[in-house]
Amino acid sequence: MFDKNYLEKVREEKEKWEKLYESLKERDVKFVTDSEIPIKNLYTPLDIKDKDYVSDISFPGVPPYTRGVYPSMYRGRLWTMRLFSGHGTPEETNKRWKFLYENGETGFSAAVDALTFNGIDPTNKDAAAEVGTSGVPLYCIDSLFALTEDIPIDKISVALVVEPFTTAPVCSMYFNMAQMRGYDIKQLMGTTQNDILTMTVGYIPYKNSPPNHILRLACDFIEWTVAQKNVPKWHPINFTGYNYREGGIDAVQELGFVFASACSHIDNLIERGWKADDFVGRLAFHLSAHKDFFEEIAKFRAARRIWYKLMKDKYEVKDPRNLGFRFHVQTAGSSLTAQSPKINIVRTAIQALEANLGGCQSLHTNSYDEAICLPSEEAVLVALRTQQVISDETKIHNTIDPFAGSYFIEWLTDEVEDRVWKYIDKIQKAGTIDKALSSGFLYKEMRDAFHKRRMRLESGDEIMLGINKYPVPYDTVTDVFRTNKEAINIEVRRIEKLKARRDNAKLEKILDKLRNVCEKEENVMPTVMEATKEGATVGEVCNIYREIWGTWDPPLAI
Amino acid sequence: MSEKKIRVLMSKPGIDGHWRGGIVVSRAIRDAGMELIFGGFQNVEQIVESAIQEDVDVIGLSIHSGAHFAYTQQIIDLLKERGVLDNFMILLGGIVPAQDFSKLKEMGVANIYGPGSMTRDIIEFIRENVKR
Numbered sequence: 001m002f003d004k005n006y007l008e009k010v011r012e013e014k015e016k017w018e019k020l021y022e023s024l025k026e027r028d029v030k031f032v033t034d035s036e037i038p039i040k041n042l043y044t045p046l047d048i049k050d051k052d053y054v055s056d057i058s059f060p061g062v063p064p065y066t067r068g069v070y071p072s073m074y075r076g077r078l079w080t081m082r083l084f085s086g087h088g089t090p091e092e093t094n095k096r097w098k099f100l101y102e103n104g105e106t107g108f109s110a111a112v113d114a115l116t117f118n119g120i121d122p123t124n125k126d127a128a129a130e131v132g133t134s135g136v137p138l139y140c141i142d143s144l145f146a147l148t149e150d151i152p153i154d155k156i157s158v159a160l161v162v163e164p165f166t167t168a169p170v171c172s173m174y175f176n177m178a179q180m181r182g183y184d185i186k187q188l189m190g191t192t193q194n195d196i197l198t199m200t201v202g203y204i205p206y207k208n209s210p211p212n213h214i215l216r217l218a219c220d221f222i223e224w225t226v227a228q229k230n231v232p233k234w235h236p237i238n239f240t241g242y243n244y245r246e247g248g249i250d251a252v253q254e255l256g257f258v259f260a261s262a263c264s265h266i267d268n269l270i271e272r273g274w275k276a277d278d279f280v281g282r283l284a285f286h287l288s289a290h291k292d293f294f295e296e297i298a299k300f301r302a303a304r305r306i307w308y309k310l311m312k313d314k315y316e317v318k319d320p321r322n323l324g325f326r327f328h329v330q331t332a333g334s335s336l337t338a339q340s341p342k343i344n345i346v347r348t349a350i351q352a353l354e355a356n357l358g359g360c361q362s363l364h365t366n367s368y369d370e371a372i373c374l375p376s377e378e379a380v381l382v383a384l385r386t387q388q389v390i391s392d393e394t395k396i397h398n399t400i401d402p403f404a405g406s407y408f409i410e411w412l413t414d415e416v417e418d419r420v421w422k423y424i425d426k427i428q429k430a431g432t433i434d435k436a437l438s439s440g441f442l443y444k445e446m447r448d449a450f451h452k453r454r455m456r457l458e459s460g461d462e463i464m465l466g467i468n469k470y471p472v473p474y475d476t477v478t479d480v481f482r483t484n485k486e487a488i489n490i491e492v493r494r495i496e497k498l499k500a501r502r503d504n505a506k507l508e509k510i511l512d513k514l515r516n517v518c519e520k521e522e523n524v525m526p527t528v529m530e531a532t533k534e535g536a537t538v539g540e541v542c543n544i545y546r547e548i549w550g551t552w553d554p555p556l557a558i
Numbered sequence: 559m560s561e562k563k564i565r566v567l568m569s570k571p572g573i574d575g576h577w578r579g580g581i582v583v584s585r586a587i588r589d590a591g592m593e594l595i596f597g598g599f600q601n602v603e604q605i606v607e608s609a610i611q612e613d614v615d616v617i618g619l620s621i622h623s624g625a626h627f628a629y630t631q632q633i634i635d636l637l638k639e640r641g642v643l644d645n646f647m648i649l650l651g652g653i654v655p656a657q658d659f660s661k662l663k664e665m666g667v668a669n670i671y672g673p674g675s676m677t678r679d680i681i682e683f684i685r686e687n688v689k690r
Contacts, residue, residue, distance in 0.1 A: 114574040126601040129628035203575030338673040371673045467674045480655040
């Protein structure tokens with residue numbers, strides 16, 4: 001990008017400056033990123049001398065999309081403010097959603113409880129204590145009606161954060177509910193997380209089926225919604241690097257995990273006879289905005305370029321609309337502390353800024369009580385207002401991708417990209433993503449990462465204020481938000497009412513058909529749509545998966 | 559003090575999949591030279607059965623779902639019913655508000671470790687307080 005003679009001049013001047021620098025003492029800290037990329041004291045034109053602006057950086061909405069996925073970015077439309085939210089019962093969650101909507105939220109996201117996540121009904125006594133404690137219980141179609149009552153789901157997009165094992169039952173309930181309300185599901189906008197790695201290495205699954213079946217279930221949903229155009233505007237999967245990043249891996253590994261996983265899904269659908277262009281334009285991503293300010297911005301920029309190259313070179317995607325890497329961001333829950341919780345507001349604001357400066361399409365900001373309970377109304381409002389301070393008061397979005405051209409950011413974007421390609425290779429050597437799980441490879445990667453991080457915290461190499469520097473006693477927010485203790489009774493009654501109403505003989509026939517579909521390993525979606533419309537619960541559908549495919553204990557590494 | 563290694567059961571009551579804390583502490587227990595019995599997901603009966611069968615000194619519970627009172631009470635009740643409550647030190651780790659500590663201790667939990675706890679403090683507490 002620079003004239004050769006000019007670069008020579010820069011080199012000479014830099015040598016002089018280095019002499020000045022040599023005589024000075026540096027502080028005794030490691031100058032590395034969170035991914036342990038060594039960082040120089042200064043970046044100059046010399047660090048990006050081989051870059052070509054047009055081919056490597058280019059323009060927003062134009063390959064290789066380094067500067068953004070749309071030509072106008074936030075000058076055209078702001079990111080979606082979407083707070084992941086759910087607790088107690090669907091009715092209480094509906095109330096929280098309306099509260100957020102009235103305060104300016106622009107997208108919804110359902111956080112479900114552990115039973116919905118694992119496909120367990122509340123009648124299971126080993127799980128009953130967890131009804132509604134960590135998210136909203138969505139066990140049957142009636143729950144979906146209650147969740148979305150008086151909410152304009154034809155105008156505002158909804159993210160259903162469920163994973164492949166329960167994607168079909170929960171999402172089919174949502175689609176059936178929408179149809180019964182008179183909406184055309186071909187127009188419905190939203191996202192299903194549907195991410196195999198969330199429910200295997202992010203969280204540990206409880207009595208789910210083995211990974212090869214989980215991968216197939218994830219792909220069934222992509223095929224039925226988008227490739228077969230039943231719900232063509234839906235995002236059928238959200239590769240959620242955020243969840244495993246929270247488990248301790250670094251920024252490079254986060255992208256490695258999501259891209260390796262995405263390739264396995266694309267390959268599966270191509271084996272089914274589809275072309276990449278039939279569905280890749282609806283694949284979405286969910287990344288973390290963590291502690292290292294510049295590395296995260298570089299990561300978002302690198303991710304767009306890597307995805308573009310993967311789509312164009314590996315999958316020979318033709319339609320330019322299918323080349324863009326669209327992503328939601330969540331600020332890093334694991335960076336927050338229960339000690340001095342108000343400091344979390346500052347941490348979250350900085351991380352939100354990373355996401356916006358990195359060009360995200362949608363953003364969740366954590367509440368300051370994140371480390372100790374589900375968010376209180378006061379805390380969640382501060383989280384939403386944090387995004388609104390950025391959008392309405394800072395003017396950061398006057399211009400697109402303002403960090404482009406920074407010697408450091410461009411260098412770091414390249415460096416992250418190079419390391420991610422190498423890490424994708426390493427994962428792919430372990431096989432498709434289901435094999436990398438069942439062999440234990442990914443569990444070992446996770447273990448090594450979080451022990452390393454833990455050691456860094458215990459040794460003080462990584463600082464967390466309130467924990468290992470300026471420690472304060474374990475002191476919590478004044479008001480700890482508690483979920484509704486009656487939720488278990490409310491949800492058991494909801495299911496009893498449904499069971500009394502439904503045609504059990506008709507449902508039994510549909511469930512038998514589902515057994516047959518599972519045995520033949522055909523796409524489960526059409527039959528699960530029928531089953532939940534007739535009143536099947538999430539547990540009833542998942543129990544058929546368990547019956548036909550068995551359950552799986554992951555090869556955890558300690 | 560006997561030469562027998564301290565034996566610790568690490569268990570995850572319920573179905574919530576937040577496991578990292580339990581695994582990190584498990585590794586620390588093993589690295590400290592104690593005997594780790596990794597129970598994984600266990601229901602209340604399985605936890606009590608494992609503790610008795612494995613003759614452990616410590617029952618470590620990892621609970622991040624907010625259901626810490628329910629599970630801890632059920633486990634303590636069953637240990638009492640079996641007449642073995644006094645044989646074990648019960649430790650709890652996870653997302654537990656500090657306001658809940660005193661009630662949990664009254665119920666019979668020896669100590670509770672919330673977010674931001676250091677594994678070395680857990681090891682030290684076990685060494686100093688284990689019932690031998």
